[in-house]
Amino acid sequence: MKLSLVVPCYNEAENVAAFQEAVISAFEGCGYDYEIVFIDDGSKDATLHNLKKLYAAQKCPVKVVSFSRNFGKEAGLYAGLQHASGDYISLIDADLQQRPEIVRDMVKILDEQPAYDVVAAYQDRRNEGKVLSFFKKSFYRIINKLSDVTLQPDASDFRTFRRSVRDSILELGEYHRFSKGIFAWVGYETCFIPYTACERAAGKSKWNFWKLMEYAIEGIIGFSTAPLRLATVLGGVAGISAVLYLIWVILEKLIRGIDVPGYATIIVLILFFGSVQLFCIGIIGEYVGRIFEQSKDRPIYIAKEVLDYEEK
Ligand code: UDP
Ligand code: MG
Numbered sequence: 175m176k177l178s179l180v181v182p183c184y185n186e187a188e189n190v191a192a193f194q195e196a197v198i199s200a201f202e203g204c205g206y207d208y209e210i211v212f213i214d215d216g217s218k219d220a221t222l223h224n225l226k227k228l229y230a231a232q233k234c235p236v237k238v239v240s241f242s243r244n245f246g247k248e249a250g251l252y253a254g255l256q257h258a259s260g261d262y263i264s265l266i267d268a269d270l271q272q273r274p275e276i277v278r279d280m281v282k283i284l285d286e287q288p289a290y291d292v293v294a295a296y297q298d299r300r301n302e303g304k305v306l307s308f309f310k311k312s313f314y315r316i317i318n319k320l321s322d323v324t325l326q327p328d329a330s331d332f333r334t335f336r337r338s339v340r341d342s343i344l345e346l347g348e349y350h351r352f353s354k355g356i357f358a359w360v361g362y363e364t365c366f367i368p369y370t371a372c373e374r375a376a377g378k379s380k381w382n383f384w385k386l387m388e389y390a391i392e393g394i395i396g397f398s399t400a401p402l403r404l405a406t407v408l409g410g411v412a413g414i415s416a417v418l419y420l421i422w423v424i425l426e427k428l429i430r431g432i433d434v435p436g437y438a439t440i441i442v443l444i445l446f447f448g449s450v451q452l453f454c455i456g457i458i459g460e461y462v463g464r465i466f467e468q469s470k471d472r473p474i475y476i477a478k479e480v481l482d483y484e485e486k
Contacts, residue, residue, distance in 0.1 A: 175206040175207070175261050175262070176206060176207040176208065176209065176259065176260040176261055176262070177201075177206060177207070177208040177209075177260045177261070177262045177263075177264060177277070177281060177334075178208070178209050178210075178211055178254075178258035178259060178260030178262070178263045178264065179197060179208065179209070179210045179211065179264050179266055179274070179277065180211050180213070180251060180254030180255060180258055180263060180264065180265050180266070181193065181210060181211065181212050181213065181254070181266055181267070181268050182213045182215055182247045182250030182251055182254065182267070182268070183212055183213060183214055183215060183217060183221050183225070183250075183268040184214075184215040184216070184217055184221070184244060184247070184250075184380060185217045185218060185219045185221060185377060185380075186217070186221050186268040186269060186377060187217070187219040187220040187221045187223075187224050187377075188375070188376035188377060189268050189269050189270060189375050189376050189377060190212065190221060190224050190225055190228060190268055191224060191227075191228065192270060192375055192376075193268050193269075193270055193274075193375075194210060194228055194233065194234065194236070196270060196273070196274050197210060197234065197274045198233060198234050200273070200274035200275045200277070200278055201234075201274070201278065204278060204281075206281075207235070207260075208234065208235070208260070209234070209235035209236070209237060209258075209259070209260065209483075210234065210235070210236050210237070211237045211239070211254045211257050211258050212225050212228070212236065212237065212238045212239070212268075213238075213239045213240075213241070213250040213251075213253050213254050214238065214239070214240040214241060215241050215244050215245060215246070215247065215249070215250045216240075216241045216242065216243040216244035216245065217244075222238075222240050225238045225240070226238065226481070229481045229483070232483060235483055236481075236483065237257055237480075237481060237482050237483060237484075238479070238480070238481040239253050239254070239257055239477050239479075239480050239481075240477065240478055240479045240480075241253070241475050241476060241477060241478065242476040242477070242478040243476075245474070245475040245476075247331075247380075248351035248352070248353055249351065249474050249475040250475070251265055251331065251351075251353060252344070252351060252474050252475065253474075253475050253477060255340050255343060255344055256344060257480070257482065258340065259484065260337070261336070261337050262281055262284060262334055262335070262336060262337070263334065263335060263336075263337065263339075263340045264277045264280065264281075264333070264334040264335075265331050265332060265333055265334075266332055267331075267332070269374045269375055269376070269377065269379075270372060270374070270375040271371045271372050271373070271374055271375075272295070272330075272332045272369070272371065272372075273369075273372065276295060276332075276367075276369050277334055279367070280293040280295070280333070280334035280367070281334060283365055283367070284334065284335075284336065287365070289363055290363050290364065290365040291335055291336045291338065291339050291362035291363050291364070292333055292334070292335040292336075292339055292357070292362050292363070292364040292365070293333060293334050293335070293364070293365045293366075293367060294326070294329050294330070294332070294333040294357070294364055294365070294366050294367070295329075295330060295332040295333065295366075295367055295368070295369040296326060296327075296328040296329045296330065296366055296367075296368060296369070297328050297330065297368075297369065297370065297371050298368035298369065298370060299370055306383070306386075309386070309387075309390075310327075310328075310386075311327070313390045313393070314327040316394065317355075317390075317393055317394050317397065317398070320394060320397075320398040320400040320401070321355070321394070321397040321398035321400070322397075322398070323355055323358035323359050323397055324358060325354050325355065325358050325393075326358075326364075326366060329354065329357075329366060331353055331354070332369070333357070335362070338362075339360065339362050342360040342362075343356055343357070343360055346359070346360070347474070348396070348468065349464075349467050349468050349472065349474060350392060350396055350464055350467065350468070351474065352389075352392050352393045352396045352397065354393060355393055355396055355397040359397070391460070395460050395461065395464065396464070399461075401457045401460075402457060402458065402461060404454070404457065405454035405457065405458070408450055408454065409454075412447065412450065
């Protein structure tokens with residue numbers, strides 16, 4: 175049996191060596207083989223240099239895939255899955271927020287309980303602000319209502335699964351990758367275990383509020399067409415209101431003889447419908463943009479170098 179640890183790295187120069195040490199000590203005497211697949215996601219610091227040192231030393235089996243530029247974590251995970259040769263594959267961050275010991279527990283669950291194909295960790299306690307936590311909760315509520323997949327709130331990318339799951343994930347070749355949705359979409363029996371994220375060992379997180387917002391929109395657009403229906407619904411409601419208002423205007427004219435309705439009404443209506451139309455065009459645009467991106471059929475990433483000990 176062999177385990178592959180897929181580790182996307184973006185500007186993690188200070189962390190990669192410590193990460194490898196943590197993995198080696200966590201898997202000492204585990205009784206199975208393991209390898210680390212590092213993906214250098216176009217880092218601007220010495221990450222690649224340090225990874226090459228780890229590769230040259232091979233203290234434990236290490237592969238390195240380096241991208242020609244920053245393609246994002248999702249692309250990194252995709253490349254890592256492609257190069258992972260293990261029977262079990264684990265996705266884990268390079269910053270030591272997710273302890274490798276937990277992966278050992280995950281493997282144990284997969285070994286002992288054949289009914290499960292995936293073990294996913296979710297954060298039981300979060301040290302984050304109320305506002306952020308509110309937005310995250312709302313996101314899960316919205317996406318679970320709108321899309322046909324159900325996302326487990328707080329479940330992270332930190333998970334371990336069988337090779338069959340990896341094969342299924344790789345079959346989804348979409349350019350805009352939203353892995354939370356992809357995991358839910360491919361299905362398989364999933365065991366959720368709680369974990370507490372540690373502090374980042376070094377460097378800083380690449381997320382901020384707007385990035386999270388973008389990520390949330392990515393998820394909703396990628397896994398639901400419900401927003402498109404919004405235009406139809408708004409159009410319907412506006413149409414019915416317009417007819418009712420028309421009847422009202424005619425009655426007013428016939429019964430009370432009031433002519434030339436207010437200027438304010440017209441301005442409000444023009445502005446209101448103008449913005450509704452722009453909003454709907456915007457939503458359609460989001461989808462059209464993605465169709466455009468996908469139809470270009472560009473690769474999800476470009477690797478400028480692949481260091482594979484198996485091909486040595
Ligand atoms: N990461 C990546 N490409 C990016 C951004 C992040 O490969 O464009 C990696 C990063 O090096 C880390 C993991 O994804 O190993 C998680 O990133 P981060 O720690 O910034 O996210 P957080 O833990 O704050 O959610
Ligand atoms: Mg992190």
